[in-house]
Amino acid sequence: GIWQSNDSTRAARETFNFNSVRVFQRVYNRECTAGSKVLTFNEAVALLNRLDFKYYGDGKYPLSHYLREIVGSVATVTFPNFVQAISMSISKPIPLGYKEGFEDMDLDKNGKLDAKEVFNMMKKISESCYSWADVEDFLASTDMDHDGKMDYPEMLKAFYFGE
Numbered sequence: 003g004i005w006q007s008n009d010s011t012r013a014a015r016e017t018f019n020f021n022s023v024r025v026f027q028r029v030y031n032r033e034c035t036a037g038s039k040v041l042t043f044n045e046a047v048a049l050l051n052r053l054d055f056k057y058y059g060d061g062k063y064p065l066s067h068y069l070r071e072i073v074g075s076v077a078t079v080t081f082p083n084f085v086q087a088i089s090m091s092i093s094k095p096i097p098l099g100y101k102e103g104f105e106d107m108d109l110d111k112n113g114k115l116d117a118k119e120v121f122n123m124m125k126k127i128s129e130s131c132y133s134w135a136d137v138e139d140f141l142a143s144t145d146m147d148h149d150g151k152m153d154y155p156e157m158l159k160a161f162y163f164g165e
Contacts, residue, residue, distance in 0.1 A: 011053050018094050020146075020159040023085055027155055029053065030081050039081075039113050043070070046079035046087075055091040065091050072098070080105065081113065082154045100162055103127075104154050114151035117141060 011029065014022035033041055033049050041049065047066045050056070058065050069087045073079055082101040089096040107115055107123045115123060121137045144152055144160045152160075 015054075015088075015092055018089070018092055020155060020163050023155040023158055026053075026085055026088060027081060027153075030084050040078040041084070043073065043077055043079055046084055050084075050087060050091070053088075055088050058087075058090040058093075060093075072101075085154070085158075096158065096162055100158065101154075104157055114149070114153045115157070116151050120152055 010025050014025040030041065030049070031039075033045060046069065050065055050069070056065055057063060058068050065087055068090050069079065069083065072086060073083050082104055086096055086098065086101050103123070103126075104115070107119050107126070109119055109122075110116075117134075117137055120141055121132065121134070124132045124137060124140065141150065141152060144156050146156055146159070147153075
């Protein structure tokens with residue numbers, strides 16, 4: 003369906019926290035065609051415009067230019083790229099390393115990190131030695147939708163928002 007900016011998306015824009023990212027994730031997912039987890043570049047730009055995310059850099063530059071810069075020549079926009087563009091538009095940019103790291107660790111490209119992918123992530127970001135029980139405890143503490151995996155908003159909650 004066609005989404006326009008509404009009270010929940012306006013509130014999400016003002017606060018920009020984990021709950022905001024979840025709101026934007028629901029809107030993004032509703033725009034994806036059946037079975038797809040990505041939007042075309044043009045669909046993503048149209049959705050950003052309808053949600054009133056049009057510019058970045060004090061309103062000087064079209065957000066579509068920044069989005070093109072982060073996706074390169076790829077014809078699709080993943081949710082992490084979409085929320086990255088939103089963060090730029092509201093002048094609260096999420097460091098690109100979060101998006102890039104998540105996408106690199108999502109080996110099966112399903113938009114979620116399973117226990118094995120989380121274990122590999124923990125080994126990469128820390129010199130500490132982690133056990134499988136540590137991974138399970140970490141997943142249990144960050145898995146807000148109780149699906150046994152970590153999606154991008156949950157990763158942001160754990161590492162960026164610090165909630």
